Amino acid sequence: MSRVSVPAPVISAWAAVSPFGIGVGDFAAGLRSGRPVLSAPGDVDGVPPGQSVGMVPDFVQRDVLGRRGTRGMDRLTGLAVVAAGHLVGAGDLPPGERVAVVLGTTTGSQQSMSDITRDTLIHEKPFYIETAHIPNAIMNSSAGQCAMRYGLRGPNATVAAGRTSTLSALMYARRLLAADRARTVLCGAAEEFSSARAWWEWRAGSLTNGAPPLGEGCVLLRLDAGSGGAVADGASGDPAAPVRAELARLVAVEFATHDGRSPAQAVELCVRRALDRAGILGEDVWAIAAGTSTQGPDTTEWEVLDKLFAGHQPYRVDCLAAVGDTGAACAGFQLAAVLAEATWTSGVQGRHAVITALDSDGSAGCAVVQLC
Incomplete structure (x- = not known):
């Protein structure tokens, strides 16, 4: 196709x-x-x-x-x-x-x-x-x-x-x-x-x-x-749309499935695909955020992100330790935290953030946004 x-x-x-x-x-x-x-x-x-x-x-x-x-x-x-x-x-x-x-x-x-x-x-x-x-x-x-x-x-x-x-x-x-x-x-x-x-x-x-x-x-x-x-996919947006302030651009979203025995591989596959789709390298990533808290108990996503970005030391965003397990909205809160923290952090314009999510029922996902 x-x-x-x-x-x-x-x-x-x-x-x-x-x-x-x-x-x-x-x-x-x-x-x-x-x-x-x-x-x-x-x-x-x-x-x-x-x-x-x-x-x-x-x-x-x-x-x-x-x-x-x-x-x-x-x-x-x-x-x-x-x-x-x-x-x-x-x-x-x-x-x-x-x-x-x-x-x-x-x-x-x-x-x-x-x-x-x-x-x-x-x-x-x-x-x-x-x-x-x-x-x-x-x-x-x-x-x-x-x-x-x-x-x-x-x-x-x-x-x-x-x-x-x-x-x-x-x-x-x-x-x-x-x-x-x-x-x-x-x-x-x-x-x-x-x-x-x-x-x-x-x-x-x-x-x-x-x-x-x-x-x-x-x-x-x-x-x-x-x-x-x-x-990827589709046609251009409406050229008559009014110009608005841009906070970030959604440059890639990727998904994979797992059978419960290989969730880490699914997350890694999503992240690699998303980075490739976005056309960026590890050093271009300012922040990483997983759909679970760094405090666990399931740290699969964080382990994968730390492995993929080893040596680059991106900023780790984690608001879930404060707000709790928000289920379907977990990745949304992490993305919101990225956007919030970008407003008071200098030097992030043009850089990227990676947000992942992993569900025990067999799905994994990754989004890459470029901060404006």
């Missing part, structure tokens, strides 16, 4: 709803301060014993978004809608039919699915449930709510790829732009903290052996069709 060179998408804005607070400012300030945001064990009801969690402070959908449209809104959707609102509120969006939404998730809202299932069992009849809660149990509900609330009528997609969801959303968004299906894409991933998620992870054994506490939040990036740099 022939490859068509098109401009690399531009990351022109981003939004974060995190345990540091709501907004880019809170996230960047918290990241720079290094202050802890994880709750002490026992401070949150409905979680397994001895578990700390990273929750968005004082987050109640109705209080943050108002009464309109929030009566049946679950926490996951609220996190995504608030993040999308920060990007939409910044203005300068093209017409609604040219704005797409691509949201990554693990399974949607585990709490909503669990609540509805429970209601069908405990009530007098199985259909005696709160009908307003039914849409929340559908995995693509959050992305749809973002679009409907802000009048975004372009393509709307939900990507369920576990810990590689953010990178999968970036790939999906890049293809939409390359095919001229949209001029702007709001893409990223969201994960809620809930009692259902905590106990499911606990029963699965994911919260033992030094695993990081569960966290929650949403990171959304605004991707616009670019005017420089090359990516």
Whole structure:
């Protein structure tokens, strides 16, 4: 298949709803301060014993978004809608039919699915449930709510790829732009903290052996069709699109699969492919960030990155030690941390950052961005 060179998408804005607070400012300030945001064990009801969690402070959908449209809104959707609102509120969006939404998730809202299932069992009849809660149990509900609330009528997609969801959303968004299906894409991933998620992870054994506490939040990036740099596939962006500030360019996204016995090889393959696609060497990389914390217990990604960039000593970005395990949004938070730290670090313009993600179900991914 022939490859068509098109401009690399531009990351022109981003939004974060995190345990540091709501907004880019809170996230960047918290990241720079290094202050802890994880709750002490026992401070949150409905979680397994001895578990700390990273929750968005004082987050109640109705209080943050108002009464309109929030009566049946679950926490996951609220996190995504608030993040999308920060990007939409910044203005300068093209017409609604040219704005797409691509949201990554693990399974949607585990709490909503669990609540509805429970209601069908405990009530007098199985259909005696709160009908307003039914849409929340559908995995693509959050992305749809973002679009409907802000009048975004372009393509709307939900990507369920576990810990590689953010990178999968970036790939999906890049293809939409390359095919001229949209001029702007709001893409990223969201994960809620809930009692259902905590106990499911606990029963699965994911919260033992030094695993990081569960966290929650949403990171959304605004991707616009670019005017420089090359990516594979598709056609050029809209030349009539307004010129925006450029934070970074998405120059490569690569994926691989593994059978559970060779995750390191899959990560290494992704990184090598991404560097080759971006046309850069190890010395061109300023920062590396994995989809897991440097504090473990699974340090596979960091071991691979340290091996590949041995001798170059790129800056290691890790915000997950502070915000917790944010599941589908892990790589999104790491990318957000890269963008935040680039704003107060001199000499990084034109250099690159490598972000990886690895899911135990068999997928690995890597994105390379060039800072502007």
